[in-house]
Amino acid sequence: MVERKAQQFFPGGPARIGDVLKGFLEKNNMLERVEIFQHIRMYPHFFPETAAFSKAVDYKGSTLFLEVSDPMYSLEARKMIPQIIRVFQQKGLPVEKVKIRCRQTR
Numbered sequence: 001m002v003e004r005k006a007q008q009f010f011p012g013g014p015a016r017i018g019d020v021l022k023g024f025l026e027k028n029n030m031l032e033r034v035e036i037f038q039h040i041r042m043y044p045h046f047f048p049e050t051a052a053f054s055k056a057v058d059y060k061g062s063t064l065f066l067e068v069s070d071p072m073y074s075l076e077a078r079k080m081i082p083q084i085i086r087v088f089q090q091k092g093l094p095v096e097k098v099k100i101r102c103r104q105t106r
Contacts, residue, residue: 039093040064046087050080054100062096064088067103074100 025031036059043066044051053073058065064084068074081098088095 036093039088039091042091046091047080047084050077053077059093059095062094064093064095064098066098066100068100069103071102074102 040056043056054068057067085095
């Protein structure tokens, strides 16, 4: 009885929610952007030593954009660029450049 009702609502049978979400994102050309966002959110886990003063804020055209909390920290972040590129490439995000900007505080 329950299986019959499920077939009414889910043609072909029930599907895993992750598969449904992935299909929706692919259909609406959003999957790549969501995957990029997931990588960006992992920056503090990949680089905990710099998370106190920097964060990844965007990725466009193989360039990762970082924000630092103070201009003094930009030098420290620049030293990390080769490692940042290597780690993100290993994790599947094809980073070729890193741009650093100072966070605007008011």
